[in-house]
């Protein structure tokens with residue numbers, strides 16, 4: 204897909220990767236970009252800078268997503284590209300205990316990182332099928348492919364997001380629906396700055412603009428898997444070639460990191 208002339212919605216567009224996607228798609232000539240974010244003032248500021256529109260939207264609430272879809276289509280026309288980008292990174296309560304996060308952390312992460320994609324598909328797929336197609340670009344993470352040390356909640360919900368995106372792509376391909384997942388490692392945003400240093404930054408931290416560049420190339424190719432850090436492809440190959448060796452390697456990395464921060 205070339206976004207020139209397209210109607211685009213970006214969730215989590217007020218900051219970070221989402222804001223970079225909005226800015227990049229504006230430069231590419233999108234007809235209208237809708238910024239949907241729980242941070243209403245931030246969404247408004249980004250929308251103003253790109254002649255877009257803003258909606259206050261908590262993606263974990265189906266009614267909010269339905270509202271964005273209905274209002275966007277009523278005011279600007281059919282949505283060509285839905286960027287499900289909003290996400291949250293909740294770490295485990297204790298990094299040496301994979302089940303340590305409380306139920307509330309699991310429930311909130313499940314709602315924002317997974318259910319939001321399902322709500323968007325529920326609202327949009329029937330409309331897209333009726334008009335012959337449409338595109339979902341879902342920001343997931345390399346953690347959804349390769350797990351994340353000390354981040355069982357984040358990695359598990361991001362794996363689920365990959366699973367849903369695969370099913371969306373498989374089930375509706377013949378109806379003209381296309382899906383891409385954007386899976387970076389470390390990106391210099393408020394989210395990453397709020398986390399302790401970890402393996403997500405070992406291959407270098409990209410700028411949000413670099414991730415938006417990779418997204419634009421991936422969209423043009425209509426690739427399902429978009430990897431702004433190319434190293435992730437070789438880690439995935441290592442994983443499928445020998446799953447047990449990969450688990451062993453990750454366990455050693457976990458132990459090394461643990462040794463640096465004893466007592467946690």
Ligand SMILES: NC(=O)c1ccc[n+]([C@@H]2O[C@H](COP(=O)([O-])OP(=O)(O)OC[C@H]3O[C@@H](n4cnc5c(N)ncnc54)[C@H](O)[C@@H]3O)[C@@H](O)[C@H]2O)c1
Pocket residue numbers: 214215216217218219220221239240241242245260261262263288289290291292315342343344345386387388389390391392393394395403
């Ligand atoms: N930064 C990284 O290193 C990194 C790496 C891999 C994947 N990701 C993913 O990229 C996406 C964007 O993250 P970012 O790094 O730009 O984070 P960020 O914190 O800079 O921006 C996230 C945006 O999403 C919004 N948001 C949060 N919860 C929301 C909700 N319930 N409803 C609507 N909007 C909500 C925030 O207000 C904010 O504007 C996330 O899905 C994240 O998991 C980030």
